[in-house]
Amino acid sequence: MGDPNFKPGQITAQTLRDKIIAGFSTGAEVHIDDRNGDAYHFDVVVISDDFKGLSRIQQHQKVYSLLQADFKDKLHALTLKTETQEALK
């Protein structure tokens, strides 16, 4: 929470990462870029084998479902990319 730009009601990249990782049973590699340093525009990449067999829409829905509460107010601009470990090998 040492971020000088952080305002109450916002979400930090770390919180975002923790929430996503907690929702993946086979583990997930999560990369988050707080693009403008404003805790508002996040570029998120999630790599996990939990995505195996899911369509891209379903993969995104899985991530979104973990962040549902935050989408009501804290999150506006989230750019998401999902991939399986397997696809990257």
Add this chain to the structure above:
Amino acid sequence: MNQFDYQTITSEEQAHKFIDEAVKGNDVVVFMKGTPDFPMCGFSGRVVQIMNHFKRTFVGVNILENEVLRNAIKTYSNWPTVPQIYVKGEFVGGADIAVEMAQSGELEKLLKEKLG
């Protein structure tokens, strides 16, 4: 899509019916913030650019005009964000998926398959 009057929508049920009719009655529908001429959000603007790039006409529904519709589009598709693209009634994705599919060539293929 001027035949649709968003302002008359006052319940989620009405909104879902409106969405259903809109996406099934038109080849491509984009639920967005702002209009195709004046997108009010970068993500919506990106989808407009993509559709224009592939020279596809589409119907834009400005969800900022009706608060009920704005929430109902999220429950209709179980998708928490706008824009949302529908081709022949099928939900294709939001801005990130559209960009990825446009870059990989999948989107052009899908549009050709569905619309010719």
